[in-house]
Amino acid sequence: MKNELSLHQSGELMQPNIIAKKRDSLILDDIAAVIIFAVGFAPITALALALMEIFSLRIASMVLVAPAIVIAMTLGYFFSGYGKLMRQGFFMGIIAVSCYDCVRIPFTMIGWMNDFIPHIGGMLLGDGQNNSVIGYLWRYLGNGAGMGMAFVSAFTLLRKRFLVLDLLGAVKSALVFGIFVWASLIATLLISPQGEQIMFVINPASLLLSLIGHLVFGYTLGRLVHRCMKCCPKVWNALRSKWWRRKAGVILRISGLSFGSWFEAARELAFLCKSVSEIYHRNLIHSDK
Secondary structure (H helix, E strand, O other): OHHHHHHHHHOHHHHHHHHHHHHHHHHHHHHHHHHHHHHHOHHHHHHHHHHOOOOOHHHHHHHHHHHHHHHHHHHHHHOHHHHHHHHHHHHHHHHHHHHHHHHHHHHHHOOOOOOOHHHHHHHHHOOOOOOHHHHHHHHHHHHHHHHHHHHHHHHHHHOOOOHHHHHHHHHHHHHHHHHHHHHHHHHHHHHOOOHHHHOOOOOHHHHHHHHHHHHHHHHHHHHHHHHHHHHOHHHHOHHHOOHHHHHHHHHHHHHOOOOOOHHHHHHHHHHHHHHHHHHHHHHHHHHHO
């Protein structure tokens, strides 16, 4: 009995609980990474559905993009760490797509590629008329920022589980991500009835130029992530050590079938709301310091 008591006091008997908390934390990271990845790809998925003539871009945006925005705002509200991560990815994506356009636009100006972005604006408005303002807003705030959110969140949250991400590093992983996005674009154009007419005709020149643009996008995104991890590693890795992550088990229990009644689930949800309130006040105290 004494040995058991000493073991309990030393914390050795609590090891399974510690392991369970870490496992719950990783599961929550996995769930958040999948959700944010899906949210980030909502705009480009809506465009792909429009190109394949499954939905118009306006309807696809209401079905996919609008709910994705609500989900992102809800996730960021209840989990500030994930919200900060999404904001970082959002702005990194805008910077990366700006660098992409610095490579793409000169080729469109000399006639090597068509500038299809204004046509996307017309598809979104539904009038068939080219609209550069709406098209480029969609490109920067939708496609570029969304893919930035998807990569930054997935790389940050999953690199502890998938060692290949740590081995590749931020830059190489982002280059692979850029190639994946490019390959998805080409596949969409090939299977879409009028994809090449709306976007650009696939030929050796357009393949090479579009690949270069996506590599520039991926490289810029990777360098930004690498720089943030190098310059402020404590801030970048704060997600894994924030005290609020101890509440991860609450979410997992709510989403599971471990409750005997809806009343118990409501009690857990009330406890979660109380925890969120505590998080908010503690963050205010830390920010004041």
